Amino acid sequence: MLTVRAPATSANLGSGFDVFGVALGTPADVVRVERAPKTTISVTGAGSEYIPEDPAQNTVGAVADALDAPARIHIDKGVRPSSGLGSSAASAAAAAVALNDLYDRGYTREELVPIAAEGEALVSGEAHADNVAPSLLGGFTIATDDGVTQVDAQIPVVACLPETAVSTRDARDVIPDSAALEDVVDTVGNAATLTVGMTRNDPDLVGRGMEDAIVTPKRTSLIDGYEQVRTAALDAGATGVTVSGAGPGVLAVCHQHDQRAVASAMLEAFEAVGIDSRAYQTRVGEGARLY
């Protein structure tokens, strides 16, 4: 039997829609696998009641199929589904690492990215890799059709998760089909700034580079309290705030000495609009780990 822990992730980071992602230190999914004649899946933990155990409908089942690696698979969810923190990707990444090892498939972590992304297609309708890449590789990742670039960044973040849900499919339905050149120019500049910030471990540059005029503004109306939470986090010292993935999680980047105040401000702002939430005070961290 093999056990793998794969971290939650935050995709997009505002300016890098469907491209940027970071691994979070916490929370994480833990997946256990053992060889079996056919794949079966059991699920416990956060939001497990919403996750299908039928392998044909579970991201992990798609990964087992892609690796031709039938197994008895148990998923212990630390990352709640429909959170914007890469819940399905964490399970898919953990399963990909575990089954690759269990069956000696010999794929590198980079080669596992498109395999784990197959599972994402089940959830969102598209096999985007911006969550599975950081969950597999750790740090900050730039995932494009041509492959993945990874940076071992260590930026302090607060991921604040309200007790509401947004489906990735709904959040993709509100994305505009086209964008004004002016907005594209701004967003490219911000994405470049963010990337440099990650290479320098500079929360100020990363926060500045998270601004996005194209996708994020269309999505914020799906998250009750978003504007209040964003303002509160910035007032408490966050250097940048954006929707985490497809939401409803909200991601703030900050300096270490402001982290506690930023987390408190975000929790209080959600509470002020009548929504319970929890805040993960963590850092950009390591990728999936095999035990």
Ligand code: HSE
């Ligand atoms: N890049 C994807 C999106 C991530 O924002 O729709 C979904 O978790």
